[in-house]
Amino acid sequence: MGLLYDRHRKMVFRTALAITGDSEAAGDLLQDVFLRLHRFACHIDTRRPLEPWLYRMTANLAYTWVKRHHRWPRSLEEVAEWLGGSKKNTPPEVTEVDEESRQIQQAVSALPLPQRMVVVLYYINDLSIREISDILDVPVGTVKSRLHYGRQALKDNLGMLQGKAHSEMRYEVT
Amino acid sequence: MDDFKDIYLGRILKKWVALYPLPEYGRARLLWVASHLSAQQRPLFRQATENQYLNLRDHGVPDWTYKLFPWASLSPFKVPM
Numbered sequence: 001m002g003l004l005y006d007r008h009r010k011m012v013f014r015t016a017l018a019i020t021g022d023s024e025a026a027g028d029l030l031q032d033v034f035l036r037l038h039r040f041a042c043h044i045d046t047r048r049p050l051e052p053w054l055y056r057m058t059a060n061l062a063y064t065w066v067k068r069h070h071r072w073p074r075s076l077e078e079v080a081e082w083l084g085g086s087k088k089n090t091p092p093e094v095t096e097v098d099e100e101s102r103q104i105q106q107a108v109s110a111l112p113l114p115q116r117m118v119v120v121l122y123y124i125n126d127l128s129i130r131e132i133s134d135i136l137d138v139p140v141g142t143v144k145s146r147l148h149y150g151r152q153a154l155k156d157n158l159g160m161l162q163g164k165a166h167s168e169m170r171y172e173v174t
Numbered sequence: 175m176d177d178f179k180d181i182y183l184g185r186i187l188k189k190w191v192a193l194y195p196l197p198e199y200g201r202a203r204l205l206w207v208a209s210h211l212s213a214q215q216r217p218l219f220r221q222a223t224e225n226q227y228l229n230l231r232d233h234g235v236p237d238w239t240y241k242l243f244p245w246a247s248l249s250p251f252k253v254p255m
Binding site: 100101 | 179180183184186187188190191192193194196197200201203204205207208211
């Protein structure tokens with residue numbers, strides 16, 4: 001299992017991180033996914049690729065985590081930390097400059113959960129519409145619709161980055 | 175959304191998640207936890223091979239006990255490693 005962990009840990013962690021927006025939760029979910037892989041190993045068809053199973057399990061666990069943590073009000077301690085600008089959840093290298101990262105995190109977290117999952121699987125994991133449809137067990141049309149609205153929302157929320165997008169891409173092409 | 179913006183959006187999202195480091199000692203922690211899982215949580219095929227030393231049915235224990243108390247065929251009768 002160590003080899004499987006080494007091979008797939010980045011993918012699982014980054015998917016969980018993008019959906020939950022919480023690096024600690026992503027670390028816990030990373031462990032959960034592989035423990036379930038260990039536990040249900042006899043039920044998995046080893047002739048087929050493992051990635052779809054991992055994506056599906058990661059997406060489901062992250063979805064459950066977000067639903068659970070958005071239901072209950074935050075504790076007083078969490079509110080105090082937030083007001084005090086605690087950087088507990090943010091690694092030092094992220095706190096320094098990255099206003100852009102903060103905007104991205106807020107924009108992604110603002111997406112409705114179904115759209116967020118499709119956007120994450122499409123852009124961060126480079127999966128096709130068909131693959132996302134199989135993983136999330138929703139029709140292809142639904143995936144396309146969620147992707148369309150998710151893109152639109154991100155475009156609106158990240159509006160100031162769009163000008164930068166054009167100039168950077170043109171520079172690379174020429 | 176045009177292709178340039180789409181590609182750029184993918185790039186900035188990937189760059190964003192790449193900023194966060196993976197958990198330290200994740201592999202070691204995972205292997206330790208997995209090795210300490212209880213008998214009921216281990217893969218089922220291992221349970222089947224571990225029970226080969228005692229079959230309670232051969233000793234006249236009725237079938238309904240297996241359904242109600244599956245643990246009865248497990249821990250007390252395992253051959254020590």
